[in-house]
Amino acid sequence: MGKTAAKLLLDTLVMHGVDRAFCVPGESYLAVMSELHDDPVLHLVTCRHEGGAAFMALADAKLTGKVGVVFASRGPGATNASIAAHSAEQGAQPLLLLLGQVGTRRLGRNATQEMDFTKTFGDIAKRVEEVHDPDRIAEIVARAIRIAESGTPGPVVVALPTDVLEALTDAKPLGRQPAVQARAADSDVAAVADMLAEAERPVIIVGGRAHRPDGRQALRSAAEAWSLPVFATFEHQDVFDHDHPNFAGELGIRPPAPWQEIAKGADLVLAVGTRLGDMATLNGSIPGPGQRLIQVYPDAAQIGRNQPVALGIVSEAAPFLEALAARNAPPASEARKSWVRKAHGAYEQTSRLEPRDAPDGMDFxxxxxxxxxxxxxxxxxxxxxxxxxxxxxxxxxxxxxxxxxxxxxxxxxxxxxxxxxxxxxxxxxxxxxxxxxxxxxxxxxxxxxxxxxxxxxxxxxxxxxxxxxxxxxxxxxxxxxxxxxxxxxxxxxxxxxxxxxxxxxxxxxxxxxxxxxxxxxxxxxxxxxxxxxxxxxxxxxxxxxxxxx
Missing domain, CATH: 3.40.50.970 (Thiamin diphosphate (ThDP)-binding fold, Pyr/PP domains)
Known part of the structure; x- marks a missing residue:
């Protein structure tokens, strides 16, 4: 006798290392909760709003570096969860939205709470799938996780009709395929090293792809080896110690003028692990006149998409930074040391906090x-x-x-x-x-x-x-x-x-x-x-x- 597709779904999640999911319970996936009643193979956290549940899954993805999982019911539950899907797309974070759907015999009849998820999430999600065959649920969920986590990570939606979850199947759960990690060729790292050695005022802009511990350590090693001022992108200033003499600030919302002057005054910008959106480029002003831009990102489609690059490299942040740090950097000139001091000095100058008095409450x-x-x-x-x-x-x-x-x-x-x-x-x-x-x-x-x-x-x-x-x-x-x-x-x-x-x-x-x-x-x-x-x-x-x- 086979197992339900709901059980196959849960077993596939577990084989992918998923130990927790977040939800507001919904009638469209009762079969999933029934299976967890008998065999709680993962921790299902019951939340009070689907937006909250999806934000929790997104935060969990940021913490683990693996896909975050949220269950939400069809219709209103799905639209409530969409706010986190948009955040996942904007932040390049892997999020799997497992959304209830009406039964297959009611599809296309404008049934209560029916949605065309492809239309609704097509502008946000990397992929939208709907499971019509219980034998294929493991295949579809495994593919969804791989897509969510690969290239530029992002949200993937899988719609789950009620009758499909309840149906029996003899299919087997699927686990992860071997990971594929983009790495820079030695010749590319050598080219970056040559450009850094020639530059007078280089900076590095680092995004969220360097957030794992190995990325943070590699960033510090590379910045120190090559005497690089370090700018972090919005919501990622935790990747580098702010007391470190190479830290130059965060390119986020309205950064102070001295930080902007350093970023715009660089003659070479090395951008690692960032898609270089509007904030990271100071509303498109980087690269400016006389600036060359190198972009390192694991998805070739994102390199040069927003800003013209002198060199583009398809690589994850950590292995690239490790390889760059291992290169024999020339001793820093006095001019380069002075540049690093100037950059950190600009940060120090404007980061000192002196709360102001106010007549109507406390300064935060x-x-x-x-x-x-x-x-x-x-x-x-x-x-x-x-x-x-x-x-x-x-x-x-x-x-x-x-x-x-x-x-x-x-x-x-x-x-x-x-x-x-x-x-x-x-x-x-x-x-x-x-x-x-x-x-x-x-x-x-x-x-x-x-x-x-x-x-x-x-x-x-x-x-x-x-x-x-x-x-x-x-x-x-x-x-x-x-x-x-x-x-x-x-x-x-x-x-x-x-x-x-x-x-x-x-x-x-x-x-x-x-x-x-x-x-x-x-x-x-x-x-x-x-x-x-x-x-x-x-x-x-x-x-x-x-x-x-």
């Missing part, structure tokens, strides 16, 4: 200073989208042993779910989520998931009763003409306690450190409600100054 910089002092060297920090994050991006000095998880798409709502996923994956590490009051109430209900899973997340909420980023843009483009950005918030400390978590409030600067220490010591989830200034709308601007421009 005080919490960043407290985190800098009290977080351990292996902490995980998750960041939601919002103006509060500017203090972290500009001023928090990451160690390469720490981990940053954020949405490269700038999606609000990732901060709390990502922290829950991280605390489940790494219960031995301190996990801190930085969230605005807007994002906190988008997916903050996943605090219930943290309590259920005993995940020790520490959620720091910047509470200024406003959608701060939009307020910044309103004051920039339509000064004084604000509308629809004011918020009415709960007492977030009381809100946390209602979930069964610890709740704290920070009203004054001197409370930031002691309260953070207490929250870090909590034996369970904790929330810190930080009553922050709206006048200090981000780390570099005030509303008064924006209106006076």
């Amino acid at each position: 910089g005080h919490m960043i200073l407290a985190m800098q002092k009290h977080l351990p060297a292996d902490a995980v920090i998750t960041s939601d989208a919002g103006s509060f994050a500017s203090w972290m991006h500009r001023h928090f000095r990451f160690k390469a042993t720490q981990t940053l998880l954020g949405s490269e798409a700038g999606a609000m709502g990732m901060g709390v779910p990502a922290a829950v996923a991280a605390a489940i994956r790494h219960p031995e590490r301190q996990v801190v989520a930085l969230v605005g009051d807007g994002g906190a109430l988008m997916t903050g209900s996943e605090l219930a998931t943290a309590v259920k899973e005993k995940a020790k997340v520490r959620i720091v909420i910047s509470n200024n009763n406003n959608y701060g980023t939009i307020r910044f843009h309103q004051e920039t483009h339509f000064p004084g003409r604000t509308h629809a950005t004011d918020l009415v918030n709960p007492d977030f400390a009381a809100w946390a306690r209602a979930f069964g978590a610890a709740g704290f409030t920070v009203r004054k600067a001197e409370e930031a450190g002691p309260v953070l220490k207490e929250a870090l010591a909590a034996d369970g989830p904790a929330v810190i409600d930080v009553l922050t200034s709206l006048e200090n709308v981000d780390s570099a601007n005030t509303i008064k100054a924006l209106r006076s421009r």
Whole structure:
């Protein structure tokens, strides 16, 4: 007697190393939950919203380097999960969305909650498949995982009709095929070495493909061997120690002018592990006049796609950087040493944090200073989208042993779910989520998931009763003409306690450190409600100054 296609699906996931998936339970994949009732071969985390579940799967992918898996029901469940699919596409992260579908006999009849997933996800996903034959479910899921993880990683959708999951099959589960890793040819590494040796003012821009430990170590070795200032891309500044004399800053949202001047003043730009989108190239200004660009990326289709390159190399980041570091770099000239000092000096000049006084609340910089002092060297920090994050991006000095998880798409709502996923994956590490009051109430209900899973997340909420980023843009483009950005918030400390978590409030600067220490010591989830200034709308601007421009 055969097994159900649902069981075959689960066995195939396990053979690919999947030990955890995230879901909001849905009637369209009851057969999967039935199989897990008898044989819980993986940990299925029950979430409170499909967007939260999908963000958790995305965060898990970032942490493991392997595909993250989310189950969501058909129709509304699938569309709720789509926000993380877009984030996975923007961030080049492997995500498998296993989505329920109506039974095969109802397909094409506009049945309740039926969707054409190819049309709905065609602009986001690398591939969309629908399983009509239970004998092929292992083949399709195995292919989906391989596609999600290869080349430029990204989201893949597999639709699962209810009757197919319940059907019996004699097919066997499938495991991973041997991994294929793109590596640079020796001649390509030699060409890069020659160009670096000839350059007077080279820099390296590093993206998320260098985020694994071997990539981080190889990056440090190559930067030191070749005396290269290091720029990190948006949401990836954790790949390199900020106290290292070669660190030059992050090319993210509105980087300070001194960082931009260094990047634009380079005569050679070596871009590794990044597709070179708008932020990494300072809105297309890199390469500029007199600059040569080398791009190293594992997908040939991405090389030179956005910006013209002098040399393109198809390779993963870590093996390329290891090979480059192993080359006999010439001794750094005094001019090169001076260039590296200038680059790091520009970072030091603008990264020093001096919180400002404000009449309407605390400068969020005080919490960043407290985190800098009290977080351990292996902490995980998750960041939601919002103006509060500017203090972290500009001023928090990451160690390469720490981990940053954020949405490269700038999606609000990732901060709390990502922290829950991280605390489940790494219960031995301190996990801190930085969230605005807007994002906190988008997916903050996943605090219930943290309590259920005993995940020790520490959620720091910047509470200024406003959608701060939009307020910044309103004051920039339509000064004084604000509308629809004011918020009415709960007492977030009381809100946390209602979930069964610890709740704290920070009203004054001197409370930031002691309260953070207490929250870090909590034996369970904790929330810190930080009553922050709206006048200090981000780390570099005030509303008064924006209106006076």
